[in-house]
Amino acid sequence: MFGTGILKGLYITAKNLVGSYHDPERLTTEQYPEERPKLPENFRSFPFLVFDGENAIDGLRCTACKMCEKECPPQCIYIVADRDENGKLMKRPKVFDIDISVCMGCQICAEVCPFESIKMDHHFEVATDNRFEKLLLHREDLAKPNSYYHSIRPTEAAAVDAQLAEEKRKAEERAAARAATAKPVPATPPSNPPAA
Amino acid sequence: MKPCALAGFASEAPTFSSLEALPGDLSDWLVSFLPDIEWLRWLTASLLAIVLILTVFGLTFAMLTVTERKLLGRFQNRYGPNRVRVFGIRVFGFFQPFADAVKALTKEDIVPAAADKVLHLLAPVCLVAFSLLGFAVLPYGREMTLLGNLDAALLFFFAATSASELAIFMAGWSSRNKYALLSAMRALAQLISYELPLLLVAVPAVMLAGTLSLQGIVLSQADWLGGILPHWNILTPWGFAGALIFYIAALAESNRCPFDLPEGESEIIAGFLTEYSGFKYALFFMGEYFGMAALAGLGVTLFLGGWTAPCEFLQFIPSYLWFYLKLVAVVLSFMWMRATLLRLRMDQLMRLSWKFLVPLALVNLGNAAFWQFSSNWEGAWLAARWAISLAVAIVPFLLLAKTLTAGLGPRQYRYA
Ligand code: SF4
């Protein structure tokens, strides 16, 4: 009949009103500052740099290959590779800055990094009172231990660890094989004439 | 002590309890400190009454805003505002309006460069002023009517409150913004459409009470059948139908959901509010809530027996509290409606008024005339009176509804 739809609607909203007081299940709101959100493992906010061992700077996995810097769509990563006194690359960043006021959290940097160095963080409370300095994160702010990585996304971190261990094992095998084949090399004179 | 019966809350009628006469006595007592100059005392008494009304309804407004937000939340399984705390005390967020007021006051007031500056400034002020005018004639209690027993109170009420739509048009026009102007036009169309049913259903109450004075209309309902059943208009067939129509039209008049087309956030940004910020914006809200409370007060007066108690033995509770309770109940039901219904389309809005409410209101007028004519029927005739009146109320409703909704639903949704 005409108007019964309205009555039905009124009944539903009234049920919500009463129900929300005695059945907390209905209220899906998280009371945020007191109630911390349970983030899914794959939640991502901004990138951070993983380091192994004790020292944050020496243990950085990053080799300053600048892949992430080139791939980052909004170009918010700035890297300067470290060099020793002879000007030889030291395979580690001297400067590694990410401007998180520009970063859009796309995770492309984490995807392209060949050394499993840059990963996406769970930390989202980044508000500060200065958008120029405090939102520009430096190497020291970005470096976080592997244990932290394990704590926020255990599955992925375990897979990464396994992969790194596998790579390390292969590299050692290769090195050992090379060492084994390299030894006789000086004994036998070069059979090929030097290249012209 | 000479009672100051000229204006303000005059204490004329025999008092029922000391609480009943408290506001009047208090005002008389305060006035008695003044020198015995008639006009001075008259002015002070009037001002006191005005201040009292402004305070009560101002606080009611503040509380209603937060109540509405909290209730809307609960109606949708949310918490609603519950954060604001003062000195570490939270009180379920009921300090919210004060935080809102501070925020509104400290915000930048932006006036568009092309706007008509004077009208832009005046519009919110006018809205609040016009909405407040309605409060002047409402009978708040047995001995509490601000303009005494103004003979043309109802007329005054409609004249004053419908002017608030003019303020909305001012706002829309002066903003020099196409959305604001669209919303202003919608507001005017809505006003014209719904003022008619609103007036038409108020007429029967006037007819049966034989007076345009709102206090007189309340007094005509101040009786009980067997001490329990009140003689409120809503408990008669014509009164019930009239109250429903009044309710719908009042929702539309106060621009509330489902008739909030002038604001229509999803269509025209915020309508006439688009170019307002800061305290002017808050004033619009205030005006809207005042208008809503005033219309609810009129509805209570016309159909729910005004300040009369629902049962005779409940009269020990002062009449002004009854009025206030009923008013708040009606306003809360407005919020319930808002939480439930969707906004209408413009053509639906027009059709609802002109094709449905206006004819029903006209039939209702005839029904009320019949009710008045048959007021001395007894026994079996009394049953016949009820039967006829109920039939006159229900049959046109069903017929009209049937013809209007023919071919309109239920809708089949097909997904591409
Ligand atoms: S998440 Fe995306 S935007 Fe942010 S630093 Fe990495 S590549 Fe750049």
Ligand code: SF4
């Ligand atoms: S974070 Fe990864 S991709 Fe970026 S410079 Fe370091 S190693 Fe290369």
